[in-house]
Amino acid sequence: MSTVLEHILRSRLVAIVRLDHYENALDIARALLAGGVTEIEFTLTGKGANQAITEVRSALGEQMRIGVGSVLEARAAEEAIAAGAQFVVTPVVVPDVIVACKAAGVPILCGALTPTEALNAYRAGADLIKIFPARVGGPQYIKDILAPLPQLRVVPTGGVRPENARTFLDAGAVAVAMGGNLVSTKAVAAGDWEYITAQARAAVEAVR
Numbered sequence: 001m002s003t004v005l006e007h008i009l010r011s012r013l014v015a016i017v018r019l020d021h022y023e024n025a026l027d028i029a030r031a032l033l034a035g036g037v038t039e040i041e042f043t044l045t046g047k048g049a050n051q052a053i054t055e056v057r058s059a060l061g062e063q064m065r066i067g068v069g070s071v072l073e074a075r076a077a078e079e080a081i082a083a084g085a086q087f088v089v090t091p092v093v094v095p096d097v098i099v100a101c102k103a104a105g106v107p108i109l110c111g112a113l114t115p116t117e118a119l120n121a122y123r124a125g126a127d128l129i130k131i132f133p134a135r136v137g138g139p140q141y142i143k144d145i146l147a148p149l150p151q152l153r154v155v156p157t158g159g160v161r162p163e164n165a166r167t168f169l170d171a172g173a174v175a176v177a178m179g180g181n182l183v184s185t186k187a188v189a190a191g192d193w194e195y196i197t198a199q200a201r202a203a204v205e206a207v208r
Contacts, residue, residue: 016179025052031193035200043069050083135159139171
């Protein structure tokens, strides 16, 4: 198991930063780190994600693990890894991305919703299965999936917040991922780094 994967499983929390642009990436990362969050995913849906990955890794070194999200093509995964991404996240099952990540030795969190998709991702080599959007079925859905498929290591994403994170973990998830409930666009626009730190602290406490 890679060191990065071990860190994710130990921290049990991945922060998703999904913005239109990432010129505040380092400020956001520092605010999250101050709250105890050590795993961050910058999504490719915003401009400058790869630059953000390079900048944050350069500045914060081994204090955090920096990943890339919303990856839909193998080439995009390879470019992000070249920029410094330490793990890759997809919203859906994309076999080519899984293959690219395995070739590069980089952990892959592959998105799935149905049991069939989750098992297909697992058989294709995904390290973790991102159940997305988790708000559709909630913690009980996680428990129901794992009953016949206990070999899956699932990470609920979408609708997870500090107030309900523990219920997903108690249902059998190995970690959770939080996006807008942790890094809100409003807080970023206002430069309210203290608010993001407070949310991070609450999230970290919730998954302990």
